[in-house]
Amino acid sequence: MEPSIEGRPHSGKVLLALQAHSDDIPLYAAGTVAKLIEEGYTGYLLRATNDDMGDAPGLGTRGTIGEHVLGNERDNAEVAKVLGCKRVFDLNYNNHRMGDVSLNELICRLIFLIRALKVDTVVGFDPWAHDEENPDHYTLARATEAACWMAGRAHDYPEQLAFGFEVKTVQDKYYFARRPEITRVVDISRQIEKKIDANRANVAKGPGGRSGSRLKAELAKRGQSLPLLGPDDLTADRNYIREFVLTRNRELGKQYGVEYAEVFHYVRPGAAGADLDPRVEAYIKQHAVPAKW
Numbered sequence: 001m002e003p004s005i006e007g008r009p010h011s012g013k014v015l016l017a018l019q020a021h022s023d024d025i026p027l028y029a030a031g032t033v034a035k036l037i038e039e040g041y042t043g044y045l046l047r048a049t050n051d052d053m054g055d056a057p058g059l060g061t062r063g064t065i066g067e068h069v070l071g072n073e074r075d076n077a078e079v080a081k082v083l084g085c086k087r088v089f090d091l092n093y094n095n096h097r098m099g100d101v102s103l104n105e106l107i108c109r110l111i112f113l114i115r116a117l118k119v120d121t122v123v124g125f126d127p128w129a130h131d132e133e134n135p136d137h138y139t140l141a142r143a144t145e146a147a148c149w150m151a152g153r154a155h156d157y158p159e160q161l162a163f164g165f166e167v168k169t170v171q172d173k174y175y176f177a178r179r180p181e182i183t184r185v186v187d188i189s190r191q192i193e194k195k196i197d198a199n200r201a202n203v204a205k206g207p208g209g210r211s212g213s214r215l216k217a218e219l220a221k222r223g224q225s226l227p228l229l230g231p232d233d234l235t236a237d238r239n240y241i242r243e244f245v246l247t248r249n250r251e252l253g254k255q256y257g258v259e260y261a262e263v264f265h266y267v268r269p270g271a272a273g274a275d276l277d278p279r280v281e282a283y284i285k286q287h288a289v290p291a292k293w
Contacts (some may be wrong), residue, residue, distance in 0.1 A: 001256060002186045008040030014117050015041040016170075017085070018110075018124035018144055020048045020136035021095065022076040023199075023206030025083075028176040029123050030198040031188025031249070032262050034083050036121070038191070043085040044117060047076050048106075048140045053095035054205040063204075071204030078201035082194060089113065099135035103143060110147035111157055115165040121172040122148060126265045129177030141175070148173065173267040184266030188249065189259035195249070196241045212240025 017033045019025045025033060025045065037043040051072030052065050063071070073090065080088045091109060093101055113119070125132075125141035132138050150156040152169025161167070174184065188195060199208030213233035219225055228243060229236035252261040270281070 011040035126175035126177040171269040212236035
C-alpha cells in the first residue's frame with residue numbers, strides 16, 4: 001500500500017502521465033497523479049490522440065469529427081489544470097488508428113520528451129496487460145516502455161544529445177490496465193475530490209462529465225427526482241461520479257482497508273535493468289570503505 005505522505009518529499013522530481021484519450025488518466029489514475037503532484041512532483045500530461053472518434057459536448061455520438069476534436073482538446077486541458085499539471089502535450093494521432101502509427105516514430109517522440117523534461121516517473125498503460133482491445137492503448141503502452149529504456153542510451157538518437165539533452169532512463173513506472181497485474185495499491189482517499197473534478201472535466205467523453213445534471217434534467221421532465229443528485233447541476237454531476245463512476249475505486253479501497261484506492265502494475269527503480277544490479281548496490285552500501293589510494 002502506498003499511503004499519502006505529508007509535505008513534499010518528491011520535490012525536484014518530474015512526472016509524465018501518458019494517456020491515449022482524454023478520459024484515460026481521469027478514470028484509471030487521476031488520484032495517483034494528483035497525489036504525486038501534491039507530494040512535490042512537477043507533472044506533465046501527454047495525450048496521444050486527438051479523440052476524433054470520441055463524443056462531442058452535449059451531443060454524444062451525434063457530433064461531428066471537428067466537434068469531437070475541439071471538445072476533447074478543451075476537456076483534456078481542464079483535466080491537466082484540475083490535477084495540477086504544468087503543461088499538456090497533444091501528439092494528435094487519429095483516435096483508434098494508432099495501430100498504423102510507426103512505433104519507432106512514437107518512441108522517438110517520447111524519448112525527446114523524457115530527455116527534455118528530465119522525467120523520473122511515468123504513469124500510463126501497462127504494455128503487458130490482458131484483455132485490452134483498443135489499439136491506441138496498447139500502442140502507446142509499448143512505446144512508453146521502450147522509450148523509458150532507450151532514453152537512457154547514448155547511441156539512441158544521439159542528435160538530441162548534440163543539442164544539449166542528456167540521457168535519462170525512467171525506471172519508476174505506474175502502469176494501469178483494464179485487468180492489471182496488481183503490485184502496488186495507492187490510497188487516493190485524500191485526492192478523491194480531485195479525481196471527481198477530473199472526471200467531471202471530461203464533458204465530451206467518458207462516463208462522468210455532465211451525466212448527473214443530464215439525468216437530473218431527464219427526471220425533472222418526468223416529474224421525478226433523485227435525492228442523490230442534490231439541488232443543482234454541479235452537485236448532481238459530482239455525486240453521480242462519486243456514486244457510479246468511482247464504484248471500482250471504492251470497492252478497491254474497501255478490499256485494501258482504505259476509503260478509495262487505485263491499483264497498478266508498479267515497476268520499481270532497478271527492477272527493469274538498472275545500471276547496477278540491486279544486489280551489487282546493496283553489497284556496496286553494506287561493505288564499501290574509504291579508498292586508500
